[in-house]
Amino acid sequence: MSQEHDTPNGMLNRRRFLRTMALGTAALAAGVLAACSATKPTASTDATAAPAATAAPEATMAPEATTAPATDAATGEAAKIKALMWSNSPVLDENFKKRADLFNAKFKGKYEVDMQLLPWDQYWPKVDLAYASKDPIDVYFWDVQAYGHYKQGLLKNLQEDVNVAADLSNPELYPTKLFDVWRFDGANLFAIPENLQMMQMYYNKDLFDKAGVKYPDASWTWNDVLAAAAKLKVTEGDTVTQWGFDIGDLGVWWGAQTLAWDQGGAFFDKIVEPTKFTVSEEKSVSGIKFIQDAMYVNKMAPDQATRSIVGQDVGIFASGKVAMTPGGSWGMSGYADLKFKWDVAPLPKWTDKTVMPYFFGGWVVAKDGKQTAAATAWAIWCATEYQQTMAETRDWIPIRTDARNSAAFLGGLPAGFKTVLDTLPDAKLGDMYHKAGQQILGEVFGPILDQFWNNKISAADAGKQIDEKANALLAKG
Amino acid sequence: MVQESRTIESRRLGKRERREAMHAYVFMSPVIIGLLLFTLGPVLVSLGLSFTEYNLLSDPKWIGVENYIKMYGEDLFWQSLRVSAIYSVVSVPLGLVLALFLAILLNQKIRGMYVFRAIYYLPTVISGVGVAMLWRWIFNGQYGVINTLLHNIGIKGPNWLIDEKWALTALIITSIWGVGGTMLIFLAGLQGIPQELMEAAEIDGAGRWQQFRHVTMPLISHVTFFNLVLGIIGALQVFTDAYVITNGGPNNATMFISVYLYRHAFIYLNFGYSAALAWVLFMIVLVLTLLVFRSSPIWVFYESERQGKS
Numbered sequence: 001m002s003q004e005h006d007t008p009n010g011m012l013n014r015r016r017f018l019r020t021m022a023l024g025t026a027a028l029a030a031g032v033l034a035a036c037s038a039t040k041p042t043a044s045t046d047a048t049a050a051p052a053a054t055a056a057p058e059a060t061m062a063p064e065a066t067t068a069p070a071t072d073a074a075t076g077e078a079a080k081i082k083a084l085m086w087s088n089s090p091v092l093d094e095n096f097k098k099r100a101d102l103f104n105a106k107f108k109g110k111y112e113v114d115m116q117l118l119p120w121d122q123y124w125p126k127v128d129l130a131y132a133s134k135d136p137i138d139v140y141f142w143d144v145q146a147y148g149h150y151k152q153g154l155l156k157n158l159q160e161d162v163n164v165a166a167d168l169s170n171p172e173l174y175p176t177k178l179f180d181v182w183r184f185d186g187a188n189l190f191a192i193p194e195n196l197q198m199m200q201m202y203y204n205k206d207l208f209d210k211a212g213v214k215y216p217d218a219s220w221t222w223n224d225v226l227a228a229a230a231k232l233k234v235t236e237g238d239t240v241t242q243w244g245f246d247i248g249d250l251g252v253w254w255g256a257q258t259l260a261w262d263q264g265g266a267f268f269d270k271i272v273e274p275t276k277f278t279v280s281e282e283k284s285v286s287g288i289k290f291i292q293d294a295m296y297v298n299k300m301a302p303d304q305a306t307r308s309i310v311g312q313d314v315g316i317f318a319s320g321k322v323a324m325t326p327g328g329s330w331g332m333s334g335y336a337d338l339k340f341k342w343d344v345a346p347l348p349k350w351t352d353k354t355v356m357p358y359f360f361g362g363w364v365v366a367k368d369g370k371q372t373a374a375a376t377a378w379a380i381w382c383a384t385e386y387q388q389t390m391a392e393t394r395d396w397i398p399i400r401t402d403a404r405n406s407a408a409f410l411g412g413l414p415a416g417f418k419t420v421l422d423t424l425p426d427a428k429l430g431d432m433y434h435k436a437g438q439q440i441l442g443e444v445f446g447p448i449l450d451q452f453w454n455n456k457i458s459a460a461d462a463g464k465q466i467d468e469k470a471n472a473l474l475a476k477g
Numbered sequence: 478m479v480q481e482s483r484t485i486e487s488r489r490l491g492k493r494e495r496r497e498a499m500h501a502y503v504f505m506s507p508v509i510i511g512l513l514l515f516t517l518g519p520v521l522v523s524l525g526l527s528f529t530e531y532n533l534l535s536d537p538k539w540i541g542v543e544n545y546i547k548m549y550g551e552d553l554f555w556q557s558l559r560v561s562a563i564y565s566v567v568s569v570p571l572g573l574v575l576a577l578f579l580a581i582l583l584n585q586k587i588r589g590m591y592v593f594r595a596i597y598y599l600p601t602v603i604s605g606v607g608v609a610m611l612w613r614w615i616f617n618g619q620y621g622v623i624n625t626l627l628h629n630i631g632i633k634g635p636n637w638l639i640d641e642k643w644a645l646t647a648l649i650i651t652s653i654w655g656v657g658g659t660m661l662i663f664l665a666g667l668q669g670i671p672q673e674l675m676e677a678a679e680i681d682g683a684g685r686w687q688q689f690r691h692v693t694m695p696l697i698s699h700v701t702f703f704n705l706v707l708g709i710i711g712a713l714q715v716f717t718d719a720y721v722i723t724n725g726g727p728n729n730a731t732m733f734i735s736v737y738l739y740r741h742a743f744i745y746l747n748f749g750y751s752a753a754l755a756w757v758l759f760m761i762v763l764v765l766t767l768l769v770f771r772s773s774p775i776w777v778f779y780e781s782e783r784q785g786k787s
Contacts, residue, residue, distance in 0.1 A: 125743050132533045148746065150532040305636040309619035439745045443553060450728040454639070 045230075078112040079374040081138035085115070086123040092333070093117050094235075102389065103381055111374040115196050123348045136366035139375035142191045146364050146432040156365040156372055158379070159188035165380045168192070173401060181429045182360065186271055192379040193362035194386075195396035196404075198427060199258065200420045201248060201348065202317050202331065203324040205341040207232060207242065216324060216345040218419050222259070222290060225348050227323065229300040232323040236444050245301045246316050248325035250291045251453055253445045254357050254430035255326060259287030261428060263348030268470075272433045277470040280463035287350075288452065289459035296455045304453045329397060329420070332413065343414040357424050357430030361396060436473045444469040505570050527753035532746040544753035554754070556729050557737040560645060564733065565712035568652040573704055576656045594664070601657035609721035612651045613638065614621035616722075641730035644723050648731055659704045664702030667693070695778040702769070702777045709765050713758065734758055
């Protein structure tokens with residue numbers, strides 16, 4: 001006989017208890033789920049559909065007075081917003097907090113931003129989960145993942161706000177031509193750029209001086225790089241103790257693509273919503289072959305295995321064992337304390353021109369955020385009034401031209417950086433915006449380039465395989 | 478009168494039992510609510526999601542078994558299964574043998590044995606990510622401890638984490654780090670073996686190996702069974718090492734199914750497909766566990782059976 005039959009009449013038995021608990025929990029769960037889904041998303045739920053904002057731009061109103069009241073109407077207190085950025089380094093993170101303090105002081109009683117910083121691997125899950133719980137982060141820092149949010153119609157169309165803040169549309173004050181690629185629908189900005197990053201050639205002046213080799217400059221071609229690397233390479237017996245060149249960020253797809261750009265080619269037909277990958281075309285193949293040859297044919301750069309060994313502790317350029325390497329401008333802050341002298345130069349040309357990749361840093365505003373006016377005000381303030389402070393901290397390269405060219409900014413950077421900035425008008429955005437973009441990079445470019453950089457397959461084969469697989473993923477939609 | 482007194486006593490007992498039962502259930506309720514809300518609930522939701530296209534940003538769209546069909550045609554899915562299978566087939570027996578060997582060593586009666594036991598168990602309590610970072614250094618092609626040791630005996634070590642032929646081997650070696658937990662359970666099992674049985678075997682003329690083979694192994698078979706089940710489940714779900722040390726590379730050589738699943742969920746936002754992968758993984762673990770359970774009457778010996786037979 002089971003225990004429940006022995007239980008005196010009326011006593012709380014196990015089965016009854018569990019049944020009650022299950023029902024209670026189910027009711028609680030249903031309540032929670034109902035609460036979670038109470039706010040139906042206004043965005044299109046069809047991932048393939050054009051974002052709502054594309055078809056019908058939002059009403060044209062000033063950022064501080066349109067989408068939400070300037071202060072919290074219910075309490076009369078300052079409108080509070082959450083701003084999210086990923087963590088970079090203690091110094092940069094601290095400066096973001098200080099930036100928030102400046103904003104809060106400026107808009108005291110009106111807006112109040114709570115600046116939160118998360119490790120990169122937690123950043124996008126946090127943003128995505130906030131959307132899923134219908135409580136989006138008010139304003140957060142852009143990266144390609146946010147393009148997926150645009151595609152879902154979750155981002156606020158910021159064009160009218162940019163129009164109101166007239167400076168941002170002034171080509172005298174901002175490189176407005178570069179903004180065009182961020183007009184995903186061809187007309188409107190859905191993110192407000194606040195800083196730039198670009199790619200450049202880092203070189204170790206001490207090693208150049210020691211070898212008596214002339215420093216790289218804007219006139220150099222990639223063949224000049226190889227010629228100089230031969231003079232800078234030092235060997236002891238069979239072991240190379242100093243390399244003249246390292247492929248650096250040419251080993252990343254957007255870095256490798258610059259060599260195709262220089263020749264008038266590209267890895268795909270357009271940056272926003274590419275329809276065809278073209279890595280197997282001659283200009284792309286010759287570009288990536290140059291990089292592979294530098295490691296395995298000319299042997300002027302360490303191969304992949306050696307790179308991982310040389311660079312594991314402090315990074316390959318910082319190791320002091322490499323004379324020059326192409327890399328992102330974001331690397332400069334980390335090189336401030338290097339024990340050797342270094343400088344930067346523009347990326348070399350293929351034959352007659354160089355096309356530098358650039359990247360925007362900026363803010364996007366959640367369309368269904370509770371305080372879109374305050375969030376927009378933060379984004380615009382960062383891109384306008386804060387620019388000179390950004391120049392002084394030199395954390396980021398200001399988007400505003402006068403701040404970027406100011407003595408306060410350039411004075412603390414390597415002398416050659418100005419020549420890098422001079423190539424900006426011809427630069428191209430080094431991103432790819434597509435719903436399947438992350439999967440194409442992770443499942444196609446990643447493993448195929450793994451084999452290619454390890455010299456397991458030829459440039460032509462790598463190009464062919466990438467095109468076949470990436471185009472197949474594009475075709476799936 | 479006697480009957481009446483018994484009835485009153487029974488009623489009193491009922492009240493007390495009722496109160497005690499209520500207390501018991503109140504104390505149990507947080508766990509039960511937690512289990513229903515945070516385990517059973519998500520498990521059932523994930524089953525539902527596996528039949529949808531869901532990217533977290535918009536409502537799930539019912540697509541039936543399309544995710545499961547898609548999986549069948551994905552090369553990377555099969556590669557991830559292959560990687561997880563090879564890892565499990567090698568690391569589980571390796572871990573069990575090593576753990577048992579260490580447990581036997583640490584079961585000796587010598588001075589300071591508690592210190593040795595603590596030393597061997599210590600790695601198990603260190604954070605997974607920290608350990609993974611440490612192993613990245615250990616496997617460094619030039620400065621790493623392993624290649625330095627190999628170099629000292631005249632062997633040129635491979636580039637463990639760069640070479641796709643060696644990356645999975647490196648992760649299998651890494652799995653040995655957590656052997657302390659299994660070792661501890663074996664040690665408990667060894668200490669539960671009645672000493673008189675070993676003495677009887679010795680009197681009967683059994684040597685060390687025969688004692689181990691015919692007394693020790695059968696008497697710890699239930700512990701081996703427990704460790705085997707946990708080992709299979711753990712090996713098929715391994716994530717941290719693969720994610721931190723190699724992130725699935727090079728060329729997908731360490732693309733464990735858990736890493737593949739994670740990528741689809743949190744990088745590509747294919748939560749529906751990812752949920753389907755999780756369910757396939759769950760079914761594989763379930764089938765293997767059931768197989769081990771079904772095989773247990775053949776090789777697992779329980780003390781209660783011995784008592785029943787005698």
